[in-house]
Amino acid sequence: MEKQIAAKILTDYFKKKTYLNIALNKELNHASLNRQGKNRVTVMVYGTIQNLLFLEYQLHDLIQGKHVKVYERSLLLVSLYEYYYMHVPEYAIADESVKIAKKKGQRTAGFINAVLRHAFKSQKPLPDDDIEKISVETSHPLWMVKMFIKQYGLEETRRICLANLQIPNRTARVNTLKITKEQFLKDYSDFKEGLLSEDAVIYNQGNIAHTEAFKKGFITIQDESSQLPAKFLNPRENSTVLDMCGAPGSKTAHLAALMNNTGHIDVYDLYEHKIELIKKNITRLGVTNTTIHCGDSTLLNEQINKKYDYILLDGPCSGLGVLARKPEIKYHDSRVMDEIIPLQLKLLENAYVLCKNSGSIVYSTCTINKKENEKQIESFLLKHPDMKKKKELTILPYMYHSDGFYVCLLEKE
Numbered sequence: 256m257e258k259q260i261a262a263k264i265l266t267d268y269f270k271k272k273t274y275l276n277i278a279l280n281k282e283l284n285h286a287s288l289n290r291q292g293k294n295r296v297t298v299m300v301y302g303t304i305q306n307l308l309f310l311e312y313q314l315h316d317l318i319q320g321k322h323v324k325v326y327e328r329s330l331l332l333v334s335l336y337e338y339y340y341m342h343v344p345e346y347a348i349a350d351e352s353v354k355i356a357k358k359k360g361q362r363t364a365g366f367i368n369a370v371l372r373h374a375f376k377s378q379k380p381l382p383d384d385d386i387e388k389i390s391v392e393t394s395h396p397l398w399m400v401k402m403f404i405k406q407y408g409l410e411e412t413r414r415i416c417l418a419n420l421q422i423p424n425r426t427a428r429v430n431t432l433k434i435t436k437e438q439f440l441k442d443y444s445d446f447k448e449g450l451l452s453e454d455a456v457i458y459n460q461g462n463i464a465h466t467e468a469f470k471k472g473f474i475t476i477q478d479e480s481s482q483l484p485a486k487f488l489n490p491r492e493n494s495t496v497l498d499m500c501g502a503p504g505s506k507t508a509h510l511a512a513l514m515n516n517t518g519h520i521d522v523y524d525l526y527e528h529k530i531e532l533i534k535k536n537i538t539r540l541g542v543t544n545t546t547i548h549c550g551d552s553t554l555l556n557e558q559i560n561k562k563y564d565y566i567l568l569d570g571p572c573s574g575l576g577v578l579a580r581k582p583e584i585k586y587h588d589s590r591v592m593d594e595i596i597p598l599q600l601k602l603l604e605n606a607y608v609l610c611k612n613s614g615s616i617v618y619s620t621c622t623i624n625k626k627e628n629e630k631q632i633e634s635f636l637l638k639h640p641d642m643k644k645k646k647e648l649t650i651l652p653y654m655y656h657s658d659g660f661y662v663c664l665l666e667k668e
């Protein structure tokens with residue numbers, strides 16, 4: 256039952272190229288499974304996509320030249336995932352997969368059976384070439400591995416790619432508008448202290464959103480590295496702040512907490528449906544010093560003639576720092592990733608115009624692609640000599656078992 260659902264979700268994902276979490280939630284919402292069953296489906300689906308290139312490498316020779324339907328491929332891939340990563344016995348994998356395949360006809364059942372029996376007999380050795388080996392072993396496309404090597408070197412790339420296969424910590428930020436971190440850790444002893452950020456707490460025992468602490472607004476789900484940008488900006492109480500790309504509001508709420516709900520934050524996001532997410536979040540967290548706008552922040556300098564003490568630009572990016580959580584990003588087209596660079600630049604130019612003299616801008620992304628980070632800032636600084644780089648930090652995903660992130664604090668003279 257669980258594997259059948261997992262194969263269906265994967266088929267949906269491969270056919271429609273939808274977001275994995277959307278395909279998963281759509282199916283799980285009406286599946287008659289208990290929580291354990293749903294967790295198992297989630298592990299199978301995410302695990303298969305996380306290790307897709309390795310599994311396809313194993314499958315490739317066994318299906319070469321055959322016409323394989325998308326559903327059959329999905330069932331084979333999830334079965335191989337069970338074999339290589341979940342350590343399910345071979346006979347159990349084959350029996351269940353054949354039973355599932357029989358519903359599609361005897362031919363499908365025979366095909367699945369034959370391929371799996373062959374697959375279990377021998378594992379195809381990894382490529383000899385170092386770069387190809389990282390690509391197959393960690394399921395990162397070759398172009399991405401080459402890009403990381405160019406930017407970080409071979410050893411660092413290996414560590415990044417291996418870290419992307421690990422399950423990241425479940426992390427939250429203590430909402431200091433409602434409770435201190437010390438009090439929180441006393442009251443909720445199943446949370447432990449974070450490793451990187453001052454207000455971070457880790458909870459590896461289940462879904463944070465289901466905890467009492469979350470429902471009461473004492474915490475909000477936020478990776479440790481994503482807690483750095485607001486801290487870098489560190490807005491004074493009673494100051495004016497612009498949060499240019501705000502949804503779903505995690506960093507807005509952090510800024511408000513640092514300002515102790517004083518001053519004022521203008522929050523923008525491009526999408527109407529995401530505005531609702533910001534509202535929901537800040538209401539739960541007791542934030543009262545914001546105005547939320549639906550708008551395009553690349554046009555703000557033409558639309559408003561106000562200047563701000565502090566600006567947070569936590570903009571759209573390729574997401575190469577969050578591959579452990581969103582493995583499907585690995586298979587996005589490399590050209591699409593580069594299309595985001597001019598958009599980031601436009602947003603930065605708007606931040607520049609809207610920043611007061613002596614004001615500060617934080618530019619942050621959840622990618623580790625230097626073209627979107629260090630290089631972006633380098634060319635921005637060349638264009639604007641009155642801007643100074645005060646602090647810059649890249650967190651790679653293996654360092655703190657967190658998302659990869661880039662944060663840069665700039666000040667205007």
Ligand SMILES: C[S@@+](CC[C@H](N)C(=O)[O-])C[C@H]1O[C@@H](n2cnc3c(N)ncnc32)[C@H](O)[C@@H]1O
Nearest residue numbers: 500501502503504505506524525551552569570
């Ligand atoms: C990385 S997310 C922001 C996360 C947010 N700062 C937080 O901490 O919760 C980037 C956001 O930028 C928004 N966005 C993309 N292009 C935009 C634009 N031109 N103007 C305003 N928002 C934009 C996206 O809708 C997305 O919500």
